[in-house]
Amino acid sequence: MEPPQIYVERTLAIIKPDAIESLTDIEEIIKRSGFTIVQKRRAHLTPEQTSDFYAEHYGKMFFPSLVAYMSSGPIVAMVLARENAVEYWRELIGPPNCFRARETHPDSIRALYGTDDQRNAVHGSDHDGAEREIRFMFPESIVEPIPTGQAAKDYLAKLVNPTLLKGLTSLCKQKPEEPITWLADWLIANNPNKPCVNDDIHVTES
Numbered sequence: 001m002e003p004p005q006i007y008v009e010r011t012l013a014i015i016k017p018d019a020i021e022s023l024t025d026i027e028e029i030i031k032r033s034g035f036t037i038v039q040k041r042r043a044h045l046t047p048e049q050t051s052d053f054y055a056e057h058y059g060k061m062f063f064p065s066l067v068a069y070m071s072s073g074p075i076v077a078m079v080l081a082r083e084n085a086v087e088y089w090r091e092l093i094g095p096p097n098c099f100r101a102r103e104t105h106p107d108s109i110r111a112l113y114g115t116d117d118q119r120n121a122v123h124g125s126d127h128d129g130a131e132r133e134i135r136f137m138f139p140e141s142i143v144e145p146i147p148t149g150q151a152a153k154d155y156l157a158k159l160v161n162p163t164l165l166k167g168l169t170s171l172c173k174q175k176p177e178e179p180i181t182w183l184a185d186w187l188i189a190n191n192p193n194k195p196c197v198n199d200d201i202h203v204t205e206s
């Protein structure tokens with residue numbers, strides 16, 4: 001029987017200027033909720049960059065104040081990965097209006113860390129926006145569809161098995177007392193695809 005397919009998905013999270021002080025607490029919630037933080041960047045967007053990012057809201061009453069707020073201070077953008085990342089992250093952050101969030105989703109991040117209908121602590125992509133928003137914040141990252149079936153086998157053979165083979169060979173030579181923990185540590189130290197964490201990099205104007 002074929003094992004069930006698990007689709008790992010990526011989404012963009014932003015810790016907005018009003019919640020920067022709660023960054024550590026929010027990151028803790030993210031990690032506890034089964035997400036991997038694949039990339040992370042601190043940025044201070046210009047009003048022009050913010051307008052591009054929120055282009056879908058251009059023309060709405062709240063657009064000018066949204067742009068002023070999002071460019072008022074540093075933000076932290078993160079690419080989060082897990083099964084159903086887009087939907088799960090939006091569920092975890094709750095509705096955009098924090099007053100409503102506190103009524104209907106009292107445990108959500110926006111209920112806990114947000115202030116009002118605009119300063120709502122965090123952003124989460126929707127399905128249509130995730131890829132564009134990840135590219136916007138991390139222009140150098142390659143967003144490829146995650147392979148399945150034969151493509152997944154080819155991917156493992158090319159990019160995972162060689163590392164695993166080296167790790168298992170070292171394991172056999174070393175014969176550590178706790179082989180599983182040893183291998184886990186070895187894989188973390190020798191991961192050729194280590195996530196790249198860039199702190200304090202300003203997104204420059206294009």
Ligand code: GDP
Nearest residue numbers: 057062065066095096117118119120122123124
């Ligand atoms: P989101 O996808 O859950 O962030 O919500 P939207 O895409 O509808 O709105 C984008 C952002 O605009 C929200 O997160 C809020 O910061 C802000 N926003 C949305 N609706 C309003 C509103 O009615 N008034 C104000 N001042 N800001 C709003």
Ligand code: MG
Nearest residue numbers: 124125126129
């Ligand atoms: Mg939105």
